[in-house]
Amino acid sequence: MDLNFSAEDIAFRDEVRAFIRDSYPAHLNGKIDEGEELSKEDFLSWHKVLAAKGWIAPAWPTEYGGTGWTSVQRYIWSEETARADAIRLMPFGLSMVGPVIYTFGTPEQKAKFLPRILSGDDWWCQGYSEPGAGSDLANLRTKAERFTGEDGKEYYRVNGQKTWTTLAQHADWGFFLVRTDPTVKAQEGISFLLIDMKTPGITVRPIITLGGEHEVNEVWLEDVIVPVENRVFHENKGWTCAKFLLAHERTGIAGVAASKRGVERIKNIARAELDEGEMLLANPFFKRKIAELEVDLSALEFTELRTLAGESSGKGPGPESSLLKIKGTEIQQRITELALEAAGHYGAPYYRGFGEGDNEHPIGPDYTHRTAPTYFNVRKTSIYGGSNEIQRNIIAKMVLGL
Numbered sequence: 053m054d055l056n057f058s059a060e061d062i063a064f065r066d067e068v069r070a071f072i073r074d075s076y077p078a079h080l081n082g083k084i085d086e087g088e089e090l091s092k093e094d095f096l097s098w099h100k101v102l103a104a105k106g107w108i109a110p111a112w113p114t115e116y117g118g119t120g121w122t123s124v125q126r127y128i129w130s131e132e133t134a135r136a137d138a139i140r141l142m143p144f145g146l147s148m149v150g151p152v153i154y155t156f157g158t159p160e161q162k163a164k165f166l167p168r169i170l171s172g173d174d175w176w177c178q179g180y181s182e183p184g185a186g187s188d189l190a191n192l193r194t195k196a197e198r199f200t201g202e203d204g205k206e207y208y209r210v211n212g213q214k215t216w217t218t219l220a221q222h223a224d225w226g227f228f229l230v231r232t233d234p235t236v237k238a239q240e241g242i243s244f245l246l247i248d249m250k251t252p253g254i255t256v257r258p259i260i261t262l263g264g265e266h267e268v269n270e271v272w273l274e275d276v277i278v279p280v281e282n283r284v285f286h287e288n289k290g291w292t293c294a295k296f297l298l299a300h301e302r303t304g305i306a307g308v309a310a311s312k313r314g315v316e317r318i319k320n321i322a323r324a325e326l327d328e329g330e331m332l333l334a335n336p337f338f339k340r341k342i343a344e345l346e347v348d349l350s351a352l353e354f355t356e357l358r359t360l361a362g363e364s365s366g367k368g369p370g371p372e373s374s375l376l377k378i379k380g381t382e383i384q385q386r387i388t389e390l391a392l393e394a395a396g397h398y399g400a401p402y403y404r405g406f407g408e409g410d411n412e413h414p415i416g417p418d419y420t421h422r423t424a425p426t427y428f429n430v431r432k433t434s435i436y437g438g439s440n441e442i443q444r445n446i447i448a449k450m451v452l453g454l
């Protein structure tokens with residue numbers, strides 16, 4: 053692929069910049085820079101602006117509402133949104149179940165779900181992991197038993213428990229992996245179900261993270277009745293959808309553009325004068341860590357560009373998505389480590405929950421206030437989407453042929 057921007061690309065970049073400047077919701081300004089926890093309304097307000105513009109799903113085929121951008125335009129888009137500190141869009145509908153539905157779904161499923169994913173009318177959550185089925189996902193035990201209802205229609209009765217379900221407290225719909233045949237090899241007895249989260253029998257219980265946030269949940273399913281028409285792809289072939297979705301999820305997790313902005317932010321902090329009148333960036337040890345980070349980030353960026361180029365020529369993300377996931381998340385973690393180091397002693401106090409009013413009177417400069425919670429939060433990135441150890445196993449097998 054040609055990495056030099058053409059005149060059209062530069063015009064596109066200017067159009068994107070102007071659009072973000074004029075249309076990004078004012079109440080969201082500064083929220084990413086300050087590492088604030090985002091509400092459902094925050095996510096949706098930016099989502100709806102992009103949906104109205106027709107720019108909500110750059111990676112989707114145009115027939116389903118994609119933008120038809122080239123890989124360079126998509127790269128420019130992610131660069132510009134990160135540069136503007138725009139909030140990241142929720143991936144569960146746009147990057148996970150949406151591609152599964154337009155690839156494997158029936159015409160009815162496409163017509164019912166895709167427009168509402170694009171518009172933001174449905175918030176989705178991902179029901180894959182279970183206690184005892186995380187890395188070993190095929191070990192999942194949530195079972196779906198098929199039966200004919202009194203109305204003569206076919207249904208599944210679903211029972212089981214999912215865990216770590218991100219933002220399920222907001223979800224209208226969830227995509228779930230369930231066991232429909234316990235008698236065959238683990239991967240062969242799994243189906244992919246779309247479940248309305250308001251169905252009786254579903255209970256969502258919060259798990260509060262080390263950073264003090266309500267980001268993940270347990271989801272319990274007790275005699276949840278799901279129409280068979282909500283199954284995507286064939287019965288017992290859900291593993292195919294599951295693997296397809298995970299490759300998309302991993303590529304998205306790399307977050308190169310956001311990491312570039314993160315490095316910039318640390319440099320700005322490190323340029324600020326310390327108490328003794330010195331800059332942290334003048335410290336050769338700190339400077340070296342920043343330089344090493346930038347070199348690794350640059351290498352990752354080229355790998356991501358290669359994957360993007362492959363995708364635009366019709367190749368889905370393959371095992372290289374594991375590589376992007378490992379390096380991308382390691383870099384994200386290193387950024388939060390350096391931010392903590394740059395914040396120095398102001399990074400230590402963790403004021404959330406110390407008592408009412410403390411959030412309004414935190415100690416130290418503004419940029420330090422969310423350093424510790426963000427550091428804790430970002431530990432998750434090497435675990436979710438399939439832990440980095442598991443990604444190394446995939447690379448060993450699929451890329452190195454070991």
Ligand SMILES: Cc1cc2nc3c(=O)[nH]c(=O)nc-3n(C[C@H](O)[C@H](O)[C@H](O)COP(=O)(O)OP(=O)(O)OC[C@H]3O[C@@H](n4cnc5c(N)ncnc54)[C@H](O)[C@@H]3O)c2cc1C
Pocket residue numbers: 177178179180181182184185186187188215216217218219268432435436437438439440441442445
């Ligand atoms: C913040 C957060 C959000 C999440 N959101 C979601 C969500 O929305 N939906 C969802 O379905 N899931 C979600 N997950 C779950 C996530 O996918 C799992 O946590 C992950 O797959 C790891 O599974 P586990 O936690 O059961 O750990 P385990 O599988 O028990 O692994 C424990 C440790 O052992 C290592 N390990 C396990 N097997 C091997 C092996 N074969 N070789 C080498 N090392 C191994 C792992 O790398 C890990 O370090 C989320 C997780 C987190 C932390």
